[in-house]
Amino acid sequence: MTKGNINVSVENIFPLIKKFLYSDHEIFLRELISNATDATLKLKHLTNIGEAKVDYGNPKIEVKIDKENKKLYIIDQGLGMTAEEVEKYINQVAFSGAEEFLEKYKDSAKDSGIIGHFGLGFYSAFMVAEKVEIISKSFKDEPAVHWICDGSPEFTLEETTAKTDRGTEIILHIAEDSTEFLEDAKIRELLTKYNKFMPVPIKFGTRTETLPLPEGAAEDAVAETVEVDNIVNNPTPAWTKSPSELKDEDYKAFYHELYPMQFEEPLFNIHLNVDYPFNLTGVLYFPKLANNLNIEKDKIQLYQNQVFVTDEVKGIVPDFLMLLRGVIDSPDIPLNVSRSYLQADGAVKKISSYITKKVADKMVSLINENREDYDKKWNDIKIVIEYGMISEEKFFEKSDKFALYPTTDGKYFLWNELEEKIKANQTDKDGNLVILYATNADEQHSYIQSAKDKGYEVILLDSPIVPHLIQKLETSKEKISFARVDADHINNLIKKDEPAISKLNETEKESLKKNVEESINDKKFTVQLEDLDSNDAPFTITQPEFMRRMKD
Numbered sequence: 001m002t003k004g005n006i007n008v009s010v011e012n013i014f015p016l017i018k019k020f021l022y023s024d025h026e027i028f029l030r031e032l033i034s035n036a037t038d039a040t041l042k043l044k045h046l047t048n049i050g051e052a053k054v055d056y057g058n059p060k061i062e063v064k065i066d067k068e069n070k071k072l073y074i075i076d077q078g079l080g081m082t083a084e085e086v087e088k089y090i091n092q093v094a095f096s097g098a099e100e101f102l103e104k105y106k107d108s109a110k111d112s113g114i115i116g117h118f119g120l121g122f123y124s125a126f127m128v129a130e131k132v133e134i135i136s137k138s139f140k141d142e143p144a145v146h147w148i149c150d151g152s153p154e155f156t157l158e159e160t161t162a163k164t165d166r167g168t169e170i171i172l173h174i175a176e177d178s179t180e181f182l183e184d185a186k187i188r189e190l191l192t193k194y195n196k197f198m199p200v201p202i203k204f205g206t207r208t209e210t211l212p213l214p215e216g217a218a219e220d221a222v223a224e225t226v227e228v229d230n231i232v233n234n235p236t237p238a239w240t241k242s243p244s245e246l247k248d249e250d251y252k253a254f255y256h257e258l259y260p261m262q263f264e265e266p267l268f269n270i271h272l273n274v275d276y277p278f279n280l281t282g283v284l285y286f287p288k289l290a291n292n293l294n295i296e297k298d299k300i301q302l303y304q305n306q307v308f309v310t311d312e313v314k315g316i317v318p319d320f321l322m323l324l325r326g327v328i329d330s331p332d333i334p335l336n337v338s339r340s341y342l343q344a345d346g347a348v349k350k351i352s353s354y355i356t357k358k359v360a361d362k363m364v365s366l367i368n369e370n371r372e373d374y375d376k377k378w379n380d381i382k383i384v385i386e387y388g389m390i391s392e393e394k395f396f397e398k399s400d401k402f403a404l405y406p407t408t409d410g411k412y413f414l415w416n417e418l419e420e421k422i423k424a425n426q427t428d429k430d431g432n433l434v435i436l437y438a439t440n441a442d443e444q445h446s447y448i449q450s451a452k453d454k455g456y457e458v459i460l461l462d463s464p465i466v467p468h469l470i471q472k473l474e475t476s477k478e479k480i481s482f483a484r485v486d487a488d489h490i491n492n493l494i495k496k497d498e499p500a501i502s503k504l505n506e507t508e509k510e511s512l513k514k515n516v517e518e519s520i521n522d523k524k525f526t527v528q529l530e531d532l533d534s535n536d537a538p539f540t541i542t543q544p545e546f547m548r549r550m551k552d
């Protein structure tokens, strides 16, 4: 037997990183800004605990394009690196300084918001750059350093006097095949996508601001303008704040900040905030959905420590929650290479069941707080709730507390209220409760009317997933069955009242029935004679329940 070590040569790793590390080349910017953010947050932490005796100030991160020289700059005012640190953190691929920092300051820094994880992010720069420079000056009293690497495993590292202020400049010499990253519009797009809510202000260019006119200024006075930093992000988005700091307007404003093209107001929001057994914050919104299952735009966004990860959340959050909007942020969501990894990740699974529970809890508190208001919103939220009931067992188990069953005349019953209402009047011979429902109030109008005339309650279930919902309810609840108002089950209901005396005798009735049946000429239908005097529908034509469900 031979044993040995597989020899991994760095020469081979670079092209691999370049090609395969991330499927999307554009995320290099997210990675470098994450590093700049980490460097800033680390310094903040060190000054907080007194380990760095420097003025933290109001640091920002600057992104700058030098189109002529094909360079892209990412400049921070964070803790910087000494020559020794560059050797340690940069020259060792897959050694994460972020993890080391969190390990070292375990207790005090666990909520510091440090992003890095795998020690690979920096090298994503080589996906778009043929050469990368680092110029860095540490907060420690040491000379600045200059590192240059052209994507081969060779690098140069030397002291420099060119940088006197604290922090790090990353300079990317953009490769021929990546010149799109020298375009203002492209960089702005990426900053908006990935960095919109990162915790350190990010400057990209400047903008002109008009100063207010001084008091008592002449009417024709021209307002002065100044150039100010163009800050592209909001470092303190709603989900990072505590619910007690936020008013309804703040949640609404944040909704529009998340979805600038969305003009409708959300119905309500759910503020997520846990720190055990995992960390998670977020704000979810219920949009006005009615029966609309189109969820293509304005999807839930997943963040890790305020860095955008993805809005392709299928498999990460339960399907029914994909109908909601908003943000979920967890440091436990790996800022990872592939989505399949995310879907299989244990932490992500727990997150998903936690959110389901939170949504159920929120529904319970909403209905308890203001039943009338909840009733009013039901038609816009029912699709989410019903979808959740048929797809998530845990959600279904709680749904008796918040799922409503509206009647065709505008009353909204909880399950037990509905049972209470119909139990005296709507049973079949086996003692099962028969729940009469309609799926279309207009089309089934005469059936609804005739059921109501008999004193039955008819509930209106008109969402596209109703057949599944009914099946779920029938298989989960005991001694109930559903019958559509125009189905023949309705005939099985035990009639409490004596039948009205009809003007037609039995023979006349039989012949009328036969006539109608012959003119329909379809065995699938049954003709049922009604109370011919007091009813506006003298007879009804019904079909077996299963046929009714199949059609929809």
Ligand code: ADP
Pocket (backbone or CB within 6 Å): 031, 035, 036, 038, 039, 076, 078, 079, 080, 081, 089, 090, 095, 096, 097, 098, 099, 115, 116, 117, 118, 119, 120, 121, 122, 123, 168
């Ligand atoms: P990670 O961020 O996962 O730790 P990276 O490959 O992104 O790994 O970066 C490696 C390390 O290099 C960081 O952990 C950090 O110690 C150091 N580093 C990278 N960029 C900067 C920067 N702008 N300022 C200070 N240190 C940095």
Ligand code: MG
Pocket (backbone or CB within 6 Å): 031, 034, 035, 098, 115, 116, 117, 119, 120, 121, 122
């Ligand atoms: Mg990193």
